[in-house]
Amino acid sequence: MVLKVVWPIVTSPAKSSLLSRTLPECPRLSGLPGVGKTTLADLILYEHLARGFEPVVMRENFAEGKKLFRKDRPQIFYFDDFMGVTFLGDQGAAGQQREYRAIVEFIEMIGTTKDKRLVLTTRDHMLQQAWGASEQLRDSGLIDHKLVIRMGDYSLHQRAEILYNHLFFSDLPSTYRDELLKDEFYFKIVKHDKFNPRLIEWLSTLRRLQGVAVKDYRAFVTTLLANPAEIWRHAYEQQISDAGRSLLLTLSSFGGRTGEALLREGFDTLHAHRAQKYGLQRRPDDYTSARKELNGAFVRPMLGDVIEFINPSVQDWLNSVVREAPENAVDLILCACRFTQLSQVWGFARSDQGGASRDMLARQIGVLAPRIAELAAAPRAVQQRDGSTAYLAPTYEQRLAKLIEIADEIRIPDALVPIQRLIERILVERQQELCPIDDMITAVREFQESKWPALQRFKPFFDESAGELMASAREHCRSDELRNLLLFYEASGAEHHPLRSELQDAYATFLRQSLSDELSECCSEGDYEGLLSDLEYFHGALGVDVSAHAARVAEALDEHREYEEQRADQEMDSYKEKTRMSRDYDDSIRAMFGSLGGSV
Template sequence: MPKRKNLLAFPEVSTHDLIGKHYGVRFEAFSAGPDQGIDGRHSKAGETTILQAKHYAGSPFATLKSAMKKERASIDALQPDRYLLATSVGLTPARKKSLAATIGPALKDEKRIFGQSDLNGLLRSYPEIEKSHIKLWLSSTGVLDRVLHAAAHAFAAITRAEIEAKVKVYAQNPSFSQSAAKLEEQHVLIISGPPGVGKTTLAEMLAYAYLAEGWELIPIMSLTDGFAAINDTKKQVFIFDDFLGRIALDRHALSMKDSELARFLRRIKASPNARFILTTRAYIFEEARRVSEHLADQRLDVTKYVLDVGIYTRRIRARILYNHLSVAGTNSSHIRALIETGTIEKIVDHKNYNPRIIEWMTDKLHANGIDASEYPTEFLATLNNPSRLWDIAFRNHIDARSRHLLYTLFFCAEFGEDLAAVRVSFEALHAYLCKKYGQTRDPKDFEESVKILEGGFINIRGTKISYINPSFRDYMADYLRDGAMLRDFVTAAALFEWAQAIWRFATRGREVGTTNPQLANAFIPIAPMLIGRSVSGDQWFRNSGSGSERLHLVLQLWTHSQSDVFAEAAYAIAEDTAVSWKPWRDGTHLIELTANLREGGYYDNFPDRERLAHMLECHVVEMLRSGVDTDDLEQMSDAIEEAERLLSPDLISATQSAIQKEIELAGKRAAETDSESTLEERISSLSKLAPRASVPSGRLDQAIAAINDRIRAIEEEAEREDGPDFTPAKPEVDVFNDAQLRDLFASLLTD
């Protein structure tokens, strides 16, 4: 029999369901009364049953017996017709006999005392109860082994200890069952909420639940990854953490992603065996919907996929705090100070309550640096002013070289950048700042900074480095709202993506305001790097940044500065034979840039703008003649149709030829495709494209017939699968008063 976790080691796991199932009754939460326990009550035909649970996981039997002696008067006063006791303490027959004598006549029968082994026995008898409490179910050894085995393929560096730690601190709340139901109903779930409320944790718990049921987990860093991996014959759950936070929310950057997202959502919806979990900060999601016509499209109706999290009941807030104090091993003296000063109640009820702050303030690394007598005050001060959580540590606890590394990381890939790339940008920035401000510098500064910051400010996974959590990125975004500082960073830029990230950050409209011309001029010395030529002579930059991204940046810089340096850079990029132009990455954007160059109001004073427009148009024609996938062809055709009056006959003709060729190859492409939903979208795309190229209806019908034949073949291979059902056994009556709260935390005291 697989080893199981101790049921009452998880105080949020109610014994009401388990023992109620055993006796065939339904327990209600026991209101405030003489017994101060976390209890259940059942009344029928004038008879009352009282269930009392004592959470003393890891404590000696003497502690439990002492507590029951104190309860004796309350139990006698209640005079229940039936009294039941559940405890996490291991019990022998002798111990049960001793407890029975202590409890008194209300007990009636020693069999009504349920120890650790008894409760685990009930779990084996009623597995549906265990599964309704997802945290308990995931912590079972057999399930955890399945999760770990499956997760190892998705997260290369994940360990059993990491999964167990996440499960231990997770406090199940109604959002879990709501999210599971929405995911099954829609196949797509967008978890939205403020920073730090547990969006990623909820997404991970859902992912683990699917893993345990035999689904393949595919964490993706881009929608391109998702399109490449989807297979309708497999049970797959995709997870994309903070998907909108990975792009700057200017119209150009979002336009590159939102249509892809809309298309991927439709594809997941159509797939029989795919699920898609996305997380996003609420304010970013709302801004994206405001900016993006695709996300705001009523036909897509993304609102039906969205679950807002972050609203917690008092009980759940208490459980989150309890779990973190317990798992972190916070000193009893600190916990006692919270209880005796009444701070527990103030924390749980605080208007700024946030799981991320709870995690920070209960972590031993931070809590041990605070005297127990000051711990309650410091805890509340952090809740009153959450920004101090990072501000004190950033300004006072680390040296200049470490701050330089944190500056560097802000403009790197948000969810993990290769250490080698970070080192390049760090060394350049660190050298510049040290020289400018007269600070000392050592060849080992990068390694030493990584050692100082790891675990407190940054995470290292394999060769990837990132901020430890999004709240620090939010803090840095406020800290870096300084035009002079950003100009320093530009001057020291050594990688295109890094320089591009600075510009995107600065031009979101709120960071540097009217200093954009000054900032744009700061890019002039690094123009060779923006083109793709290393200032230092190496070729690091050749493989970074697409041609259209480079063009877009230098044209933006020209718009703000009117410098001929950037105009020359644009021509250099367009003429560079080493640039690899890709339809999926550059096609639509080159068409838009071509139209904007010819349209008044965009680049009116740009030198010989028609020459640049012609050069870009030639690249698009070459792409179309070389072959374009159906999805990319549709997007390019849409852009061409919208700007047709500004485009040449050669480009229109090349588009029509590409459409005709795609319809001719429809049968061959269908035979190479394993996704039913992809094929259904292809039918829709070809039906839209055919009239634009005057394709005869008979030829289109033949192409559609070939695709439908392939769809039928896939349907025979694919069996539609339902996801796991994690519906709670019953809604919990959430009565949680001060006495119950104090009793919960008192169990953490060991002296």
């Protein structure tokens, strides 16, 4: 049986917006913390009250609902966050299984009647954790009634209504409300990519603003939107397993997005290390269980077996976890399986938000150095199933630049060990492959700009970089690489500079191998103009005649401009219509918030 439910999304004394949606008779609402699960469930409950249903609100367990079940009347049973601490708390495996059985039995009881409704809300990570622990739940069919609420489901106007509703019924003094109306600041809130109803509730509650002066209110709101990570604290600390936390930390070290196989590899190492170090329990299926409990709540699968955080604020929260407990930064590097994880952790540690992480890494560099050296010198070539070879990023030269940066900031002798190991690896690679021009220039510059005298032990290696760079440029050189080389060796334009002839050879290589390809790759006016600028620079720096090549690029630019003008004329009517609709949409939002100013 399917029930057609119509409920108000937002109501105010001035207006009400209604949506229709088809819901099963036992809807389970799930989604991110603060996305609006409870509010939507409340509205479904109110709609049924208007239709004559008797409400039964369960707060502790399903036994409450069973006691109040009546065959002779229409009833709606409501349980908010039904898989909260009651079911996933410290009651042991046997106790949890009893609770799972009670859930299934109650659902089956409701399902056999025509005049009963059951509304449940939960967070996906909690359902997934229970799903993995109970075969009864997996067989119950509960997942078939799942309705996930996502921020992407809200239109801009609905976001505006949510903000308006909170402000209208809030206890904020008019002086605070007026700050949001000034200069249409409310548009910045509703259009922000981290907009979330729970955040809106937070910023519109007076008790949250203790110590926040009226003049600082907009800055407070901006900061909260930029860092909404606090909404994840309770779920992370209280409602997921140790394995789940290990998986989240692992994914954060990849920047919040990586392939499933690589995530599994990183998780296995980190979770084993954390279990031994902190006395955590482990099970053979920890990874599978963690993936299930986090799926849809903290993480989501993407195409190509990629896993990513479901919201950017999850990465923000994990950064705060590392900041508050910097030992996590040490664990992540010790257990890293890719150099990219080291770069991610170090990048955060040396940032303004890194807290004590940088100092912790410096103190532990003696312990970390061997692992860092292994990551830096690890092979890049990976054989694919089809027989081809792929190369892991970053390049050895990019790794070298990062290690010099770390050593120059930490300035502890142990930080030199990974650099020496990596240089040895690069020298071996040079026997097979030429250096990547831009990446090698970056490494040389990092070395030349370093201030720690101990790094001068590597000067002979970098002194020989000119020959390596010229050899690469003679083999293959794009315009941007050649320009970088010329800028790097500023004196190369001198008549008798030893690199002048090599750079002229590199220019000839560019003309022969790259110019046609780069011209065909141009897709904007800026691309063409950039290529023209490079040719003019080569003329001045190397004294070469570029007139014919510049004319070729200029002709292609003229053709591109003509095409773009024709396309612009064709799309103008559509653009005007879209602009008009957007303006009307924005005008309706302005009118709404204008009435808010008058209601204070």
